Amino acid sequence: MTLKEIAEMAGVSAATVSYVLNNTAPVSAETREKIxxxxxxxxxxxxxxxxxxxxxxxxxxxxxxxxxxxxxTALIIDGINEIAEAKGYNTILYNLRLLSxxxxxxxxxxxxxxxxxxxxxxxxxxxxxxxxxxGMHDRKIIPAIQEMGKPIVYCYCYAESENSCVRYSNEETVxxxxxxxxxxGHKNFGVINGLEGSxxxxxxxxxxxxxxxxxxxTLNPENTACGGWKYHGGFEAAKKxxxxxxxxxxxxxxxxxxxxxxxxxxxxVGLRIPEDVSITGFDNAEIIQHLSPRIMxxxxxxxxxxxxxxxxxxxxxxxxxxxARNIILPCKIIKGDSVSFRK
Amino acid sequence: MTLKEIAEMAGVSAATVSYVLNNTAPVSAETREKIxxxxxxxxxxxxxxxxxxxxxxxxxxxxxxxxxxxxxTALIIDGINEIAEAKGYNTILYNLRLLSxxxxxxxxxxxxxxxxxxxxxxxxxxxxxxxxxxGMHDRKIIPAIQEMGKPIVYCYCYAESENSCVRYSNEETVxxxxxxxxxxGHKNFGVINGLEGSxxxxxxxxxxxxxxxxxxxTLNPENTACGGWKYHGGFEAAKKxxxxxxxxxxxxxxxxxxxxxxxxxxxxVGLRIPEDVSITGFDNAEIIQHLSPRIMxxxxxxxxxxxxxxxxxxxxxxxxxxxARNIILPCKIIKGDSVSFRK
DNA sequence: GTGAAAGCGCTAACAG
DNA sequence: CTGTTAGCGCTTTCAC
Numbered sequence: 175m176t177l178k179e180i181a182e183m184a185g186v187s188a189a190t191v192s193y194v195l196n197n198t199a200p201v202s203a204e205t206r207e208k209i210x211x212x213x214x215x216x217x218x219x220x221x222x223x224x225x226x227x228x229x230x231x232x233x234x235x236x237x238x239x240x241x242x243x244x245x246x247t248a249l250i251i252d253g254i255n256e257i258a259e260a261k262g263y264n265t266i267l268y269n270l271r272l273l274s275x276x277x278x279x280x281x282x283x284x285x286x287x288x289x290x291x292x293x294x295x296x297x298x299x300x301x302x303x304x305x306x307x308x309g310m311h312d313r314k315i316i317p318a319i320q321e322m323g324k325p326i327v328y329c330y331c332y333a334e335s336e337n338s339c340v341r342y343s344n345e346e347t348v349x350x351x352x353x354x355x356x357x358x359g360h361k362n363f364g365v366i367n368g369l370e371g372s373x374x375x376x377x378x379x380x381x382x383x384x385x386x387x388x389x390x391x392t393l394n395p396e397n398t399a400c401g402g403w404k405y406h407g408g409f410e411a412a413k414k415x416x417x418x419x420x421x422x423x424x425x426x427x428x429x430x431x432x433x434x435x436x437x438x439x440x441x442x443v444g445l446r447i448p449e450d451v452s453i454t455g456f457d458n459a460e461i462i463q464h465l466s467p468r469i470m471x472x473x474x475x476x477x478x479x480x481x482x483x484x485x486x487x488x489x490x491x492x493x494x495x496x497x498a499r500n501i502i503l504p505c506k507i508i509k510g511d512s513v514s515f516r517k
Numbered sequence: 518m519t520l521k522e523i524a525e526m527a528g529v530s531a532a533t534v535s536y537v538l539n540n541t542a543p544v545s546a547e548t549r550e551k552i553x554x555x556x557x558x559x560x561x562x563x564x565x566x567x568x569x570x571x572x573x574x575x576x577x578x579x580x581x582x583x584x585x586x587x588x589x590t591a592l593i594i595d596g597i598n599e600i601a602e603a604k605g606y607n608t609i610l611y612n613l614r615l616l617s618x619x620x621x622x623x624x625x626x627x628x629x630x631x632x633x634x635x636x637x638x639x640x641x642x643x644x645x646x647x648x649x650x651x652g653m654h655d656r657k658i659i660p661a662i663q664e665m666g667k668p669i670v671y672c673y674c675y676a677e678s679e680n681s682c683v684r685y686s687n688e689e690t691v692x693x694x695x696x697x698x699x700x701x702g703h704k705n706f707g708v709i710n711g712l713e714g715s716x717x718x719x720x721x722x723x724x725x726x727x728x729x730x731x732x733x734x735t736l737n738p739e740n741t742a743c744g745g746w747k748y749h750g751g752f753e754a755a756k757k758x759x760x761x762x763x764x765x766x767x768x769x770x771x772x773x774x775x776x777x778x779x780x781x782x783x784x785x786v787g788l789r790i791p792e793d794v795s796i797t798g799f800d801n802a803e804i805i806q807h808l809s810p811r812i813m814x815x816x817x818x819x820x821x822x823x824x825x826x827x828x829x830x831x832x833x834x835x836x837x838x839x840x841a842r843n844i845i846l847p848c849k850i851i852k853g854d855s856v857s858f859r860k
Numbered sequence: 861g862t863g864a865a866a867g868c869g870c871t872a873a874c875a876g
Numbered sequence: 877c878t879g880t881t882a883g884c885g886c887t888t889t890c891a892c
Contacts, residue, residue: 176884176885177885177886177887178885178886186862186863187862187864188863188886188887189864189887190861190862190863192886192888193887196887198887199861199888200861201861202861205862219638219642221570221644221885222639222642222643222644223643223644223885224885224886224887225642225886225887226566226868227564227566227567227868227870227884227885227886228867228886228887228888229868229886229888230868232566242591242594242598243591248586249586251585251610252584252585252614255585255614264611264639264643265610266610267580267594267609267610269594269598271595271598271599274599294562295562296565298562299562299564299565300565300566301564301565405806431807434807438809459803460802460803460804461803461807463804464748464777464781466781519868519869519870520869520870520871521869521870529878529879530878530880531870531871531879532878532879532880532881535870535871536871536877536878539871541872542872542878544877544878545877563869563870564868566869566870567868567869567870567884570869570884570885571869571870571871571872571883572870572884
């Protein structure tokens with residue numbers, strides 16, 4: 175069913191049907207009703223491809239995600255969708271599926287570039303008015319996306335300085351958590367870092383050190399360990415720390431998965447949480463939802479990052495902003511019951 | 518940059534450029550090279566909108582999801598993407614965002630219909646060749662999607678009998694789990710059901726009863742409870758059962774969240790898992806990844822459901838199958854260490 | 861108020 | 877091997 179056919183059925187010209195459809199010229203009530211009736215009866219829906227082609231405007235934004243199965247991706251997409259829907263934009267999703275490909279393929283880089291090219295064929299070919307790139311890790315993206323004359327916003331990662339990006343605060347969040355521990359009288363700290371070489375791990379550790387430095391507290395090097403983001407890393411590291419006589423009164427784990435390991439280590443060593451040892455995490459992950467006592471952790475503003483990315487992209491598209499924005503959104507601290515007051 | 522411009526730069530006709538681009542007619546090596554060089558230099562990408570319009574073929578399939586933030590949705594999308602990518606189809610995602618809307622709005626049905634209509638405007642308007650509808654619960658969808666002359670496949674839900682659908686096996690899976698318990702000598706069962714009125718809950722319970730009936734085991738009505746899919750439901754129900762003198766030797770929880778509640782109840786009552794009581798779950802959810810001992814559970818074949826839905830849709834599109842398919846995929850039983858041998 | 865006509869970027873006969 | 881031409885479904889001057 176095409177606009178032309180509707181016009182024929184109504185005995186009017188295609189132009190008139192278009193006027194009715196888009197309210198783009200005055201039409202007599204009589205013809206309008208006749209046309210609207212036919213449209214309803216036939217279930218006609220205008221061909222967006224043709225319309226976009228003709229108008230040279232698609233109101234389409236592309237969402238290019240590295241891997242949709244990584245937990246945060248879906249929430250960011252949801253946030254983007256919310257803004258796009260509100261502003262009358264449609265979205266097209268391209269899922270690079272990096273996770274499964276990295277596992278199964280050998281020469282990552284060449285294949286990655288090939289996939290990006292394919293994605294860009296679709297994104298540009300579909301005439302998207304801009305692109306949001308959602309990373310699977312928070313890191314610097316190699317500039318695999320060549321310039322395309324259309325705005326691009328990076329989310330949960332960043333790239334060249336000319337591109338806007340939206341991230342969450344690692345440093346400040348751990349700084350705040352650590353400060354809360356200090357305010358509760360803790361002086362003897364243990365810390366379990368994330369994977370070596372990971373940027374968020376480094377940033378989170380920075381925040382931790384800043385809070386300690388500000389309070390003039392020194393860290394016993396024996397009480398700092400790398401848990402590699404994993405449960406067992408947290409478990410083993412905490413066990414070592416907690417078996418000592420002067421075990422730390424508070425252990426800051428840089429994510430929840432490691433923090434659960436710390437919980438189990440404390441139980442195994444026979445220490446109570448939070449009476450004997452206070453524990454904090456990061457992420458507000460599914461895994462801690464029924465941990466007892468509830469752990470102090472931080473929730474990443476994932477949906478909000480989607481909102482922000484979409485809003486900035488639309489402002490770029492509409493020419494409201496020209497220069498790149500670098501947005502760092504705060505996390506929400508969740509207090510829990512895993513921190514005790516000392517002295 | 519358009520095909521016509523490329524043609525002008527190369528001093529040939531638009532047709533020739535099209536021939537090169539699509540390998541649709543023999544072109545002399547000389548002109549081909551010249552054109553390819555210009556394409557590479559200019560970074561030209563063909564306008565998919567124009568191409569699709571002209572060819573009356575989009576190779577686009579629509580993915581209509583009720584809510585992308587519901588855990589299983591992303592994995593199903595990923596599965597669909599994998600097949601689509603392999604077969605040279607692009608996908609467009611429409612996220613109804615039902616979850617947040619149901620929470621914040623009053624008259625669900627009217628708004629739901631409005632949203633579906635909007636989604637169909639996009640899906641049909643973009644000339645998708647077929648649609649996969651991904652539910653947020655496994656249930657019968659009210660037929661809000663009017664016929665559109667294009668194939669539609671339901672995934673993680675079902676609709677009218679004329680439509681294909683892809684689901685996973687609830688009944689058979691719990692039957693198998695229960696049978697394993699019976700084979701391990703268990704006779705005194707406790708069961709914690711999901712939400713009342715939920716279809717998967719009913720089906721899972723059916724499977725449980727079938728295994729018991731087959732073995733001639735009767736269920737003590739005191740040992741059957743509804744946990745409403747939630748941790749606390751599982752916890753409270755299990756506590757009651759386990760405090761009795763003749764407490765069940767095995768508790769079948771119909772999902773993992775409730776099973777974690779059962780774990781905690783057993784600990785509180787002072788029973789060991791699996792020596793005193795065996796426990797099973799369902800879903801292989803994130804929440805149980807570090808439970809000790811590892812729980813026997815079942816993993817839903819989410820990515821495979823995506824594969825299957827995409828494959829069936831493409832067969833419908835290509836006319837290979839005409840009648841509706843009703844696919845029930847098996848779950849994978851994960852043995853764990855939460856079941857002991859009795860007698 | 862309404863219609864005729866041109867054209868968005870591309871492909872596909874058909875000629876040559 | 878290459879070009880001419882028509883047209884996919886729609887919008888938009890510009891007339892009337």
